[in-house]
Amino acid sequence: MPNNICRTSCILLLFILFSFTGAAQRPDVSFTSSDKNLEKAFAWAKGMALRYKGNNSDAVGPWYEAALPSRYAFCMRDVSHQCIGAGILGLSRENYNMIGLFARNISAAKDWCSYWEINKWGKAAPEDYRNDREFWYNLPANFDVLYASWRLYLWTGDKRYINDSALVNFQQKTAREYIDRWVLAADSLLTRPIHPNKAIPFNEKDAFSTCRGLPSYSEGIPKLKSGIDLVAGLYRGLLTYSDILACKGLKKEAAYYARKAETYRRRIESDWWDAQAGQYNTLYGDSGKFAKDPGETFLVWFDALRDTTRLKKTVAHMAANYANIENTSYYPYLFYKNGLWDEARKCILYLSDPATPRREYPEVSFSVVEGIVQGLMGVSPDARTGTISTVFRMNGDGSAVIKHLPVLNSNIDLSHLSNRQSALSNDGKQALKWKAMFYGDYRKAYANGILYQLKKETDETGNKISYAIIVIKPGTTADVRVER
Incomplete structure (x- = not known):
């Protein structure tokens, strides 16, 4: 009898523990689709990306690899690109820790640079850093990280990304002292010195001297004054800072940085467009001549183009010219967002193909996850209004479902049943506003049988969208179908 009591008690205790653990942990995000090749690509990308999750007991704290895997490290550009994919996969603690480390490590001694790359031991990676006067650094990085922190706020609703004291300091120093110290005023980009903060003595044969403040993500180009990715980063970084200030009610300051x-x-449109080639120049050297390389990707990444014709030409040129794997990893989301849906799908299948060289580079798998969720499924949250926008970007009569997606401190399931019908379930604890968008000119929508009059807008490339905004209470689902 005592043995039976003990056995029953143990079973009950295990049941309680199992129930508690199950309630505390959200299920992993999953993706299914009528397009089985995309479904397979997502499964591969999810599995590969999660392999790069670091050990929380590492000295650096929660992290994931975002650099060459052999370094056990993460760099500013890669993290800025991988962070939304990481958030989709539940790596929110990692994102906040890594972004925070970049913010906390800027200093006047480094001319308001941070550490370009930090390893799992919590140190500046020795591959890129010797001391505060001798290190490798790409100048677009501060603006990229600033933009990433804003996108993570919009995605998660975590206000620490805009209010944490270290991040506020990073915002301020990036928008002011960093620009001044590196001679990055808008009218100085083509006349600035190549090495405005060089160490004395300066060693032309030492990369830690010549690459301390590269004015582009394009590397290995001697005597470079400016890259278009830096100009686009400056634009997006300052506009991001304006958005953050506006979010805090500082309207006058926000307007100042928006104008700046x-x-x-x-400058991008007046100085860098090559009318004869129908393409943007991307590099400007000490010789006074422009040149071209794949840096145009960052014009689209930083959403710096307003001329629809030039934007379409730029994206088309990207689609026709795959570059290195790092640059190509940006393409799926950008192609979906800018109307090249078939090219986006093609790129996802290319990046996930076992025959593709260097597909194991961490950035690739995270970008495939982002491309499918933000690109194909069109998920775009905005913490300022508590709104989740969605739009299905699949040609034909296909369907797709994303389940257990962490967004805005909630958990949602999103089903695109066709290009005219979608459903969203709110498994969180707060109401959400769903901006259910559909490509095309529709007159009305039915959500759970209730008639909605549709509003209209256009996307980045001028395509018409019809949408309705529906409030979804916790634990409920809305099913929306549009009609002409």
Whole structure:
């Protein structure tokens, strides 16, 4: 009898523990589709990306690899690109820790740079850093990280990304002292010195001297004054800072930085467009000549183009010219967002193909996850209004479902049953506003049998979208179908 009591008690205890664990942990995100090749690509990308999750007991804290895997490290550009894919996969603690480390490690001694790359031991990676006067650094990085922190706020609703004291300091120093120290005023980009903060003595044969403040993500180009990715980053970084200030009610300051950002966007159009080639120049050297390389990707990544014709030409040129794997990993989401849906699908299948060289580079798998969720499924949250926008970007009569997606401190299931019908379930604890969008000119929508009059807008490339905004209470589902 005592043995039976003990056995029953143990079973009951295990049941309680199992129930508690199950309630505390959300299920992993999953993706299914009528397009089985995309479904297979997502499964591969999810599995590969999660392999790069670091050990929480590592000295650096929660992290994932975002650099060459052999370094056990993460760099500013890669994290800025991988962070939304990481958030989709539940790596929110990692994102916040890594972004925070970049913010906390800027300093006047480094001319308001941070550590370009940090390893799992919590140190500046020795491959890129010797001391505060001798290190490798790409100048677009501060603006990329600033933009990433804003996108993570919009995605998660975590206000620490805009209010944490270290991040506030990073925002301020990036928008002010960093620009001044590196001679990055809008009217100085083509005349600035190549090495404005060089160490003395300066060693032309030492990369830690010549690459301390590279004015582009394009590397290995001697005597470079400016890259278009830096100009686009300046635009987006200052506009991001304006958005953050506006979010805090600082309207006057926000307007100032929005105007300042606009001066860089205008420079892109006036100084960098090559009318004869129908393409943007991307590099400007000490010789006074422009050149071209795949840096145009960052014009689209930083959403710096307002001329629809030039934007379409730029994206088409990207689609026709796959570059290195790092650059190509940006393409799926950008192609979906800018109307090249078939090219986006093609790129996802290319990146996930076992025959593709270097597909194991961490950035690739995270970008495939982002491309499918933000690109194909069109998920775009905005913490400022508590709104989740969605739009299905699949040609034909296909369907797709994403389940257990962490967004806005909630958990949602999203089903695109066709290009005219979608459903969203809110498994969180707060109401959400769903902006259910559909490509095309529709007159009305039915959500759970209730008639909605549709509103209209256009996307980045001028395509018409019809949408309705529906409030979804916790634990409920809305099913929306549009009609002409």
